[in-house]
Structures are given as C-alpha cells and as structure tokens.
Amino acid sequence: MNSSKLIVEGQTDTLFFEALIQKERLSVKIEPHHGITKIPDLLTAYFDDLQDGAIQRLGIVADADHTTPKGQGGFNKRWQLLTKPLREMGYEINTPPSQRYMGSLFTHTEELPPVGLWLMPDHQSDGMLEDLIKQTVYGDQQLTLLQTATTCLEQLPVTLFQPHHHTKATIYSWLAWQTRPGQALVSTINADLINLHAQEMQAFIKWLHDLFNK
Amino acid sequence: MLNSLYIKNFRLFQELQIERLGRINLFVGKNNLGKSCLLEALRIYAENASPKVLAELILERGENWEFEMRQYNNHSLPDSDNPLRYLFYGYHFPQLGEEGIEIGPVQPIQERLKLHLQTYQMIETKEGQRFHRMDEPQLSNNHTLEEIESVIEIEENGEIKSLIRLNKDLKTYLTKRHQTRLNVQIVPTQPLTPETVAVLWDNINVQPTLRKAIFQGLQLIDEKIQELVLVGRNGNITPILIYNDHDKRLPLSSLGDGMTHLFHILLALLNARDGLLLIDEFENGLHYTVQPPLWNLIFKLANELNVQVFATTHSWDGVTAFEQAAQHSDEEVMLFRLGRSVRKSDNGKVIAIDYAYGKLQAVTEAKLEVRG
Numbered sequence: 176m177n178s179s180k181l182i183v184e185g186q187t188d189t190l191f192f193e194a195l196i197q198k199e200r201l202s203v204k205i206e207p208h209h210g211i212t213k214i215p216d217l218l219t220a221y222f223d224d225l226q227d228g229a230i231q232r233l234g235i236v237a238d239a240d241h242t243t244p245k246g247q248g249g250f251n252k253r254w255q256l257l258t259k260p261l262r263e264m265g266y267e268i269n270t271p272p273s274q275r276y277m278g279s280l281f282t283h284t285e286e287l288p289p290v291g292l293w294l295m296p297d298h299q300s301d302g303m304l305e306d307l308i309k310q311t312v313y314g315d316q317q318l319t320l321l322q323t324a325t326t327c328l329e330q331l332p333v334t335l336f337q338p339h340h341h342t343k344a345t346i347y348s349w350l351a352w353q354t355r356p357g358q359a360l361v362s363t364i365n366a367d368l369i370n371l372h373a374q375e376m377q378a379f380i381k382w383l384h385d386l387f388n389k
Numbered sequence: 390m391l392n393s394l395y396i397k398n399f400r401l402f403q404e405l406q407i408e409r410l411g412r413i414n415l416f417v418g419k420n421n422l423g424k425s426c427l428l429e430a431l432r433i434y435a436e437n438a439s440p441k442v443l444a445e446l447i448l449e450r451g452e453n454w455e456f457e458m459r460q461y462n463n464h465s466l467p468d469s470d471n472p473l474r475y476l477f478y479g480y481h482f483p484q485l486g487e488e489g490i491e492i493g494p495v496q497p498i499q500e501r502l503k504l505h506l507q508t509y510q511m512i513e514t515k516e517g518q519r520f521h522r523m524d525e526p527q528l529s530n531n532h533t534l535e536e537i538e539s540v541i542e543i544e545e546n547g548e549i550k551s552l553i554r555l556n557k558d559l560k561t562y563l564t565k566r567h568q569t570r571l572n573v574q575i576v577p578t579q580p581l582t583p584e585t586v587a588v589l590w591d592n593i594n595v596q597p598t599l600r601k602a603i604f605q606g607l608q609l610i611d612e613k614i615q616e617l618v619l620v621g622r623n624g625n626i627t628p629i630l631i632y633n634d635h636d637k638r639l640p641l642s643s644l645g646d647g648m649t650h651l652f653h654i655l656l657a658l659l660n661a662r663d664g665l666l667l668i669d670e671f672e673n674g675l676h677y678t679v680q681p682p683l684w685n686l687i688f689k690l691a692n693e694l695n696v697q698v699f700a701t702t703h704s705w706d707g708v709t710a711f712e713q714a715a716q717h718s719d720e721e722v723m724l725f726r727l728g729r730s731v732r733k734s735d736n737g738k739v740i741a742i743d744y745a746y747g748k749l750q751a752v753t754e755a756k757l758e759v760r761g
Contacts, residue, residue, distance in 0.1 A: 223742045227728025286733040 179203040179232040179387050182217060188304060190361035192236065198364065198371065199380060201387045203234070211237055211253070215260040222264050225287050234291040234386050238303035241339035249301045253294050266290055275299045276375060278382030291386035293379060301339070305346040307379065308363055312349075313370035324348040390697045391431075391665075393495035398478040398488065399433075400426040403738040406495055411721035412691055413684075413698045415671070415711050416741070418727030423739050424701035425578075427727070428667040431699055432573055434492045435665050438502045438543045439567035440551055444559040447472045449577075453559055460558070468539040471555045482506050482539075489541075499546040507542045509552070511535040520552075572664025574657035578673065580646075581653050583626045589656040590619050590628075599659045602690060606655040609682050610648055617641065617652070628652065647674030651683065658687060661696040668700040672707040680710030688720045 181203050183192050189207045196203050208214050214235065224230040235257060240248035251271070258268045258281075266281040275297040281290045292298075296306035312321050324345045328334075336344050351357050353366065363369045370376065394407040401423035418424050429446055436442035447453055453472040459465060474482050476490065483489045485506055493501030508523040513532035521527075523537060541553040553562065574589075581589070593599045607614045607630070615633040619626050628641040641648055650673045658666050672680060691698050702708060708724065715722040724744040729737045 226730055226732065227726075227740060227742060228731040229726070229728060229742075285735075287731055 178228070178230055179234075180206050180221070180230055181234040181236065181383075181387075182206050182208050182214065183236045184208065184211065184238060184304075187359050187361075188236070190359055191304070191364065194361050194364040195371075195380070196383070199383060201383060203232075203383075203387050211240075211256070214257060218257075218260045218264070225264075225290075228288065231288045232291075232387050233288065234293070234383070236293050236295065236304075239294040239296070239298075239301050240303060241301045250294055250299060257292060257294075261290055261292075272298055276378035278379065278385070280382075280385060289386065291382065293382055297375065297378075298382075303343065304360070305343045307375060308346055308360065308369055309342055310375045311369040311371075311373040312363075313373065314368075317349075317368055320352055321345070321349050324352075390695075391434075391494060394431075395491065395493055395495045395498075395501060396427070396430045397491040398483070399430050399490045399492060400476065400478065401739055402426060402430070403478050403736075405739060405741060407725065407741050407743075408495060409723070409743070410697070411723035412696075413688060413715075413718075413720055413722045414700070414725065415708070415723070416699070416701045416725045416727055417703065417705075417708050418701075419703065422727040422729065424703070424727060425669055428575070428669055428699060428701065430492050431665060431667055432575060434502060435569060435571040435573035437545075437550060437568060437570045438492070438504060439565070439569075440543075440553045440562040441565050441567055443473065443476065443541075443553060444562040447475060447559055448563075450475070456559070465556070468555045471539075472559065473541060473553065473555065476504070501545070502550075503544045504541055505544070507540050508537050509540045509554075510537045572661055574661040574664065574666050576650070576653050576657045576666075576668040578669045580649055581656070584624065586628065586653070586656065587619060587626045589660050592660050593656065602659055602686075603652070603655050606651065606683070606686055607648070609679055609686065610644075610651060613637075645674060647676065647679070650674045651679070654683070654687075658690055658696060658698075659694070662694045664696060666691070666696050666698045668698070671700040671702050672704050672710075677706040677710055680707065681714040684711055684714035685717065688714065688718045688722070692720055 179202060181192060181196070183189055183205055185207055189205050193205050196205065208217055214237065218235075221230055221233060225233060237253060237257065239250040239253050242249035242252070246252070254271050261281055262268045265284045265287065267284060268281060272279060276299075278291060278293040278298050281292065283289065295304045296302040296310070300306075309321070312318060327348060328341065328344055346360075350360075350362065353362065353368070355362070355366075358366070364371070371380070390412065391410050394405070394410060396402045396405040398404075401421070405423075405427075416424050416427060433442055433446070452475040455470055456466050456472050469482065471482075474480055477483065483506055485508065487505070489503060489505030491501045491503050510521050510523060511534040512519055512521045513534055518534065539555045541555070542549050543551045543553075551567070593603060604614065604616055607617060611632075613632045613634055614630050616631040618629050618631065620629055621627050630639050630641055630644070632638070641652055654668060654671075657668070675683065687698060690696070702711070711722075711724065715724075726742045726744065727739055728742055730740045
C-alpha cells in the first residue's frame with residue numbers, strides 16, 4: 176500500500192512526474208485526474224481517506240493555464256477552484272504565495288495529513304508544465320535547438336494555435352528534433368534534456384520533498 | 390430495514406455514526422477496528438438488548454472468566470469487575486447517571502436502545518415485595534430485604550424494557566425468553582453448532598423453494614451436487630451431499646471449511662426473512678472465484694425474502710469480489726471501511742468510511758487502491 180498520492184493532469188504528465196519521483200527516490204503513487212474541473216470531486220472523495228490516515232500525504236500538481244475568453248483558467252481561477260474544497264474540509268488556506276516557485280503546503284485545523292498544491296509553472300504565474308520545462312533546458316546544443324524552435328514558430332505562414340499555447344508548440348517542435356524524434360515529455364528527464372538541478376526545477380523538487388519526505 | 394446506524398459507548402466504538410445503509414452492507418477493515426463488534430451491536434438491537442443476547446455475547450467471547458474463577462473459589466466479583474463491563478467502551482461501566490451504550494438509528498433517536506447502570510433494592514411494601522429503583526422517592530414504612538445492588542437498565546424511548554442484575558450468574562439469563570425486534574440470523578467465524586444447523590434446516594426443509602435455493606447455492610462450488618440431507622439424531626447430526634452421478638454421497642464436512650461456510654451462509658440467509666443476516670468474515674474458506682456468484686445469489690435472495698445483509702471481510706479479494714458482483718446488481722449495495730480517525734479531537738476513535746456514497750465511479754476505482 177502506498178499512502179502518498181500525487182494528483183496530476185493526464186497520462187503525459189503522469190509519465191513525467193513518475194520519472195521525477197523515481198529520480199528523487201520518493202515513494203508516491205501518481206493519480207491522473209480526468210480534467211481539472213473534476214479535481215474538487217476527487218478531493219472530496221480522497222478526503223475520506225485522509226480522515227483515517229489511509230492517505231498520509233496528498234499533493235496536487237495542475238497547470239495554472241491562461242485566462243480563456245470565458246474567464247476560466249489562469250492562476251487565480253485555478254487557485255480558487257482548488258483551494259475552495261480544501262478550505263471546506265478544514266484546511267488552512269492562506270493567501271496565494273507572494274513569491275514565485277514557492278509551493279503551498281496546507282495544514283489542517285484538526286491535524287489531518289497536509290495537502291500540497293503546485294500550479295505550473297511557478298505557482299504564481301499563468302502557464303503550464305511546458306513553461307517549467309522550457310526554463311530548464313540545458314546544454315549548448317539543446318539551447319540552440321530550442322532557440323531555433325522559437326524562431327521557427329515566428330516564421331510560420333499561419334498560426335493555428337492560440338497565443339497562450341506558444342510554449343507548448345515550442346516544446347513539442349523541439350522534441351520533434353531529438354535523437355528519437357517526437358518522444359513524450361518524460362523524455363526530457365530520461366534523455367537528460369533538462370537540468371534537474373536548475374533553480375526552478377529544484378524549487379519544485381523541494382516542494383515534493385517537503386510534502387512527501389517528512 | 391435499518392436506514393442508518395448509531396452506536397455509542399459500545400465495545401470499540403466511542404461513537405460511530407453511519408448515515409446511510411443499504412440492503413447489502415459490507416464492512417472491511419484491519420483487525421481490532423470493531424468489525425465483529427458492529428455485527429454484535431446489530432444483533433443486540435435486533436434482539437432488543439435482551440439479557441439473553443447480552444449474556445450470549447459475553448459467554449461466546451469467554452469474557453466471564455473472572456466470574457468463573459471467583460465462583461470456583463466461592464468468592465463474589467465486585468460489580469465493577471462484572472463481565473458485562475466488556476460490553477461498554479473502554480471495558481468499564483459508566484458511573485451512575487452517566488450515559489451508557491446506545492444502539493439504533495441515527496434518526497429518530499427515540500428508537501435507540503440505551504443501556505445504563507442503575508442501583509436497585511428489594512423492599513417489602515404493603516402490596517408485597519418490590520424491586521425498587523434507588524433514585525425514585527422512598528415510600529415510608531418500607532422494609533428493605535436485601536442490599537442495594539447494581540443493575541443494567543435497558544431502555545427505549547424513556548421506557549425500561551428489561552433489567553440485568555449484576556449479582557446473578559449470566560448463564561441464568563440464557564434460557565430467558567424475550568421479544569425480538571427483528572428476526573436476526575448469524576454466521577459467526579466459528580461454524581454453527583450441529584444443533585443450530587438442524588433447527589435452521591427444519592425451517593428450510595418444509596419449504597421446497599427454499600430447499601431448492603440451498604441446493605442451487607451449493608452448486609456454486611460443485612455443480613454436480615444434487616441435494617443435501619441431514620442424517621442422524623441427538624447431537625450427532627451430519628449434513629450429507631448427494632451427487633447426480635454414480636450415487637455418490639459425501640459428508641459436507643469432508644469438502645473443506647469453504648463448503649461448510651457456504652452452507653451456513655445459505656441456511657442463515659433463508660431463515661432471515663424480513664430480518665437481518667449478519668456474516669462475520671464472509672470470505673472464510675471461499676475461493677475468490679466463488680465469491681462474486683455467491684454475492685449475486687445473496688443479492689437476489691435477500692431481495693426476495695426482504696433480508697438486510699451485514700457482512701465483514703478483511704481481505705481485499707473479498708472487496709473486489711463484492712464490487713464485481715455489485716456492478717451487475719440493482720440492489721442498494723454499500724461498502725464501508727472501518728478506520729481510526731486521525732482528527733485531533735476524535736482521539737483515535739473508530740469511524741466508518743463510505744466508499745461509494747455520492748462518489749464518482751472513476752474515483753471509486755482509484756480509491757480501491759487504498760488498501761485499508
């Protein structure tokens with residue numbers, strides 16, 4: 176039985192975080208959710224397991240995303256969506272973090288296990304996992320490729336994707352030009368394309384350890 | 390049918406509240422979290438907390454050892470050490486006037502049974518001898534006959550239904566008749582006695598449809614079984630299986646614990662019409678492939694006979710089998726996990742966690758990973 180759980184977004188992210196968790200030698204079960212709006216229901220369900228310690232640590236990683244024309248997405252919306260159920264369960268939710276790269280750890284008024292929240296990329300800005308990855312790409316060769324990908328996007332004859340998906344388009348273009356072209360995000364860890372020791376990634380890793388390794 | 394359950398100060402339960410029950414209810418949990426206690430509480434409720442059932446529970450668990458030991462030496466046991474104290478949370482009696490055991494529905498609370506301690510005295514009045522409750526006004530010119538003694542009062546809705554005198558040997562209550570609230574049938578972890586089996590079988594034997602249901606159930610393990618008969622008399626009664634090939638006959642007991650357990654579940658279920666069926670450790674000896682079809686048969690028969698089923702399991706095979714069967718059932722099927730609350734103010738009290746109530750199917754799947 177694994178009593179630590181990390182809720183993440185979808186299958187691609189699952190593979191990425193599983194690889195990261197393994198590198199960090201943490202014992203955590205990754206649970207993909209089925210759409211960010213379903214996380215509150217999922218939290219309600221997991222709440223029962225927090226109450227008798229069947230789950231001893233619970234973390235949530237989600238993309239902050241960008242504000243859509245319908246007014247959804249973006250850090251503040253996501254923060255509200257995810258902290259509301261936690262507050263109702265008795266978790267002490269303070270104001271959103273005042274600094275970038277400082278993940279949240281919520282304690283409970285009745286000492287139920289803590290719950291952690293990290294909204295990608297830096298727990299303050301709008302964006303997604305790909306933004307964090309882009310920040311941490313390293314090596315002259317890879318940086319040149321990444322720069323080329325960025326330039327290429329600017330030169331596209333027609334741009335079909337939304338402006339806020341620019342980073343995502345960049346990252347997947349860049350991944351298309353690797354030794355094994357078109358691998359999933361997890362390859363950035365497995366093929367050593369990103370620097371896990373970069374400050375930004377270390378901040379996230381520290382949050383993982385604070386949550387799961389205490 | 391019980392729609393909810395409230396248990397207070399009983400055995401391992403400080404206060405347990407289950408807001409919703411189904412027709413079929415399975416409880417899973419580690420050892421020492423009160424799975425059997427929960428079934429005991431239901432039995433007490435169904436039997437109106439009669440002195441007989443309370444005595445049975447104490448004697449079945451061997452909790453009268455101190456009493457037996459003292460009796461052997463011709464000593465009496467102080468009331469505070471009376472074996473009935475094992476029924477109370479923390480294994481000690483409440484003080485006079487303190488709340489005792491409560492068992493019943495969450496609502497209405499008037500329907501809960503309450504057990505608490507009281508003192509009485511036998512007095513002589515003009516009308517004759519009377520067992521007088523000490524907190525009632527004393528009548529003048531009474532002659533006290535015996536010393537003040539401790540008594541457990543069993544109360545419902547402000548009315549005292551029965552009394553147990555602590556200075557009496559519990560065994561004297563075993564033969565006392567009482568009115569039950571609900572028919573209740575029990576499949577304990579230990580096999581039923583041959584005598585009980587014979588009594589239950591007689592009820593089935595006179596009803597061909599029920600007899601057929603037993604045979605059908607036994608065929609879950611071996612489809613060549615055609616019939617079962619009981620042979621012998623006077624405490625030496627043996628169930629014999631008759632097969633449909635080569636005149637084969639085998640004693641049920643020769644087929645292993647699982648077969649006997651299955652037979653006892655079927656017997657108890659078919660005797661539980663309009664009442665409760667309590668099964669402790671459902672999976673005992675049953676291979677996991679037999680469990681889902683057995684559950685399906687139980688769902689069907691429980692519906693036909695209007696039986697509410699409460700079962701316990703500590704195996705996750707048991708839970709998986711139950712979930713499998715439940716997927717194909719229209720019955721109201723509930724799964725609970727007993728666990729200890731980590732809430733600071735709960736002080737480690739046992740709580741019942743509902744797996745499915747109001748939750749998404751996808752979540753249930755993920756949650757089953759959490760092996761209690």
